[in-house]
Amino acid sequence: MQWTLVIPLKPLARAKSRLADAADDGVRPGLALAFAQDTVAAALATPAVRDVAVVTDDALAGRELAALGARIVPDEPGGGLNAALAHAAASVRAARPDGAVAALNADLPALRPMELTRVLDAAAEFPRAFLPDAAGIGTTLLSAAPGRALCPEFGPDSRARHRASGAVEITVAEVDSVRQDVDTADDLRAALTLGVGPRTALATRRLPVAGQ
Ligand SMILES: Nc1nc2c(ncn2[C@@H]2O[C@H](COP(=O)(O)OP(=O)(O)OP(=O)(O)O)[C@@H](O)[C@H]2O)c(=O)[nH]1
Numbered sequence: 001m002q003w004t005l006v007i008p009l010k011p012l013a014r015a016k017s018r019l020a021d022a023a024d025d026g027v028r029p030g031l032a033l034a035f036a037q038d039t040v041a042a043a044l045a046t047p048a049v050r051d052v053a054v055v056t057d058d059a060l061a062g063r064e065l066a067a068l069g070a071r072i073v074p075d076e077p078g079g080g081l082n083a084a085l086a087h088a089a090a091s092v093r094a095a096r097p098d099g100a101v102a103a104l105n106a107d108l109p110a111l112r113p114m115e116l117t118r119v120l121d122a123a124a125e126f127p128r129a130f131l132p133d134a135a136g137i138g139t140t141l142l143s144a145a146p147g148r149a150l151c152p153e154f155g156p157d158s159r160a161r162h163r164a165s166g167a168v169e170i171t172v173a174e175v176d177s178v179r180q181d182v183d184t185a186d187d188l189r190a191a192l193t194l195g196v197g198p199r200t201a202l203a204t205r206r207l208p209v210a211g212q
């Protein structure tokens with residue numbers, strides 16, 4: 001099965017507020033962009049991924065991610081994360097009604113194509129499926145098979161909410177890089193231990209959290 005991934009990204013100036021103790025206001029927008037660039041690059045390098053649509057209103061991020069090969073969908077609803085994802089999924093389905101779609105977080109800087117392949121192969125078995133984040137509370141990927149609506153319920157306790165919505169939890173092993181989203185300094189340390197992509201490595205090299 002070939003997938004279209006939908007990746008949401010809020011304006012960089014407001015992104016990653018929970019990283020404030022690891023990176024100051026002047027640094028966080030660049031970090032959020034680097035995470036998104038490494039996420040999009042790894043997604044586009046995954047054979048099961050046909051294309052990537054990033055839903056964002058950030059002009060700089062839009063230019064940089066389009067340069068990597070992503071399609072940019074304006075965040076027209078302006079109604080928060082789930083509205084943005086539903087809008088982008090509808091735009092994808094308008095172009096390809098029979099396509100498989102998955103929402104993927106933009107903050108997976110350690111993402112590895114082989115591991116994303118394993119998750120998408122597992123997701124392909126179900127009408128809707130999701131992968132819990134490394135903390136076990138949230139979600140990093142939510143999939144919808146052809147003909148199924150995405151019905152995203154990201155946000156606080158999204159693992160429980162996606163399960164309650166009828167999506168099947170993906171339990172495949174050795175997919176840490178797909179689960180390791182970066183919200184806090186501890187998350188960033190964990191991602192650096194897994195091994196991050198080149199833009200995040202560069203953007204974090206002078207941060208105390210990187211141990212330098
Ligand atoms: N397009 C779009 N993306 C969003 C919106 N809200 C959040 N996102 C993205 O959804 C993912 C999870 O968002 P959050 O956890 O709310 O925000 P964050 O920037 O990752 O972190 P915090 O500021 O610490 O909450 C990130 O990739 C965000 O950039 C929105 O309103 N529109």
Ligand SMILES: C=C(OP(=O)(O)O)C(=O)O
Nearest residue numbers: 138139154155156158183
């Ligand atoms: C929005 C979510 O991600 P984050 O952990 O980045 O808040 C989520 O897990 O549903």
